Amino acid sequence: MAHHTFEQTSSDFQPSADEDGPTLIEQATVLARRWRLIVALTVGAGAAAIGVSYLLPPTYTASTTFLPPQQQQSLTSSALATLGPLAGLAGAAAGIKSPAEQYVSLLQSVNVGDRIIDKFKLQEVYQAKLRSSARQELAENVRFSLGKKDGLISIAVDDESPQRAADIANSYVEELRRLTAELALTEAQQRRAFFEQQLAETRVKLTGAQQALQSSGFSAETLTAEPKAAAETYAKLKAEHTAAEVKLQTLRSYLSDEAVEIKQALSNIAGLQRQLDSLASRRPANSEAESGYIGKYRDFKYQEALFDLFSRQFELAKLDESREGALIQVVDAAAPPDRRSKPRRVRLGLAFGALGFLLICGGLLLIDSLRRGHQDPVSAQRWREFLGAFKG
Template sequence: MSTLPNSGAAVAAESAITLSDYAAALRARWVAVTAVPLAAAALALGASYLVTPTFTARTSFMPPQQQQGSAAGAIASLGALAGLSGSVRNTGDQFVTFVQSRTVADGLLQRFDLKTVYDEKLAHDVRLKLADRTRVSIGKKDGVITLEVDDESPQRAADMANAYVEEVRKLTAGLTLTEAQQRRAFFEGQLKQVRAKLDSAQAALQGTGVSTESIKAEPKAAVEALAKLRAELTNAEVRLQMLSSSLSSNTPEVQQQTAAVSRLRAELNRAGQAERSAPGGYVGAYREFKYQETLFDLIARQYELARVDESRDGGQLQVIDVAQVPERKSKPKRSFFMIAGFALGLLLMGLQTGRELKARREQRAA
């Protein structure tokens, strides 16, 4: 009874395949072990020639700066209305989004007839293929945007990469121009209204006489301060109107501007109480004239800035490297095909050798 387990263990020991046995079997059939992986590598290399080559074109560019130095200085001097003249702030991340937008993709779809190129009937499928063949990245330190496009035609790959930059320029130019047009039209209407009021105030001032009592009152300093305060209040109200048209009343910007308007109104009420005791006639006409003159100056400067922004070409991209026609294909990598074929052939020979060794040991054990 006790010999049965021992005999079973002996059979298992005899049927076990050791590493030395495996190495010996491989050496015994070294010709096949060498020839089969090499043949598989050759076949994989031949198959790689059947794969349509892909070429990659690359371009890189810098997004425009957020603000020019001279414009920033002019805007900073405008006081309460400075926030209305800010230009479009295009960061690198925004331009990456522009590159990946449907508008830009549709522009390339029409320019290169990508439905025919990609053999697709639906524009949606063309956009997916285009996105799969396009890679865009932005440098973390320098902010340079790199754009790569894959295509079977090296010339078309370069043309599409450069076309991406052109389409992004069109998109950003339209966005900037639309915003500048809105500001220009708004301040143009305000300027007409203030000019009419300024002419009326000037006529009223010329129609008043300067009496001795008015001269003794020395109204110039007080009236100019009051006119400046009223102009600031009007400016703040205009800014609140612009913010309220695009933001909710619960946003911090609107609440902060509302508080500024309330503060200016309170100061104006206090100044108005003191001004009521001053002589009328010339004082009132002079006060109204200085108010309209100050307001006209502020809005005129805003209007000129808006006209300058409208005349500029929005989204001036600074292209660093224009995409050139690639001279070498990027896919397929024939060396990868050869290595994969050789490894597959070697694996198959190893498995085949192991199965044969196992079969022989089982026959001997039986």
């Protein structure tokens, strides 16, 4: 009696197949019964995808690879040690790097993209009414990649015409050359542009100081040896003070005030200012004519010393710039591809075949599940209630 009760209790906890749904073997059996249909639809979906791919226009991909400008060791690292405070300016500028990502950003700029669109009339090729639409489609057809190890930049262009794809890829390199020639990107170019501007401004001031000196008159009695030496010393010291301030402005463009270089520059400026104040306090009080002439002479020597410092910096920057050679060196130029890159018919057929296989298997299992549900009285009643809800 106890044994019978145990069996009855055990049977109450054993779920039926209908309650748990079809098992894995039952589902496999459903699919095995329709294997011919599954194979036919799978092959048909793949074949249909391959057939449709023949109706699509072929796409060709052309690519070019080039080496962006490389940062070189500047000649100023040793030659500018004799230029006083301006020597630190070259070292500060040398810390300004132009990573390859910057050149990739230039390639993706609207400046370059619009010139490519105009050159190849891509707005007509893409049948785009708006220039922004042509830009977007061009961006989708062009890919830029940067090698992390070798530093090479690659440009891949997709187009229905193999020749046009190659021409567009090569034109990107030419447009980058044009844009980099207009912009100061490298360290030497930045220094050359900076000192060229400073040199032009100082040349104007030097000419004005010279004219003022000549207009004041000259006499051997007015300019003795001691005032002349004092004026030249003062002018040279003031030029160094100005150069130190220029260096400080440059450092502050990319360093915080807490940086060691900023504090050193401020200390150097303060020391030079103390020397200038000391020389000014020791200057004897001469006649009005003499002090006026010596003041103009001192200003002339100051501009002359500053012009000499900037001239040497400018020449060294030009020399460094010339050493960089060709900024962009093409490793592999783009050539018209002889094979299409899209559509890839085999991959397309396999992908759609796999999709068809999944859909037909899912559909067969769903139909079998609905059939089982209609055979079960409880499930059938639930289906009738569900359908009746829409009628009510």
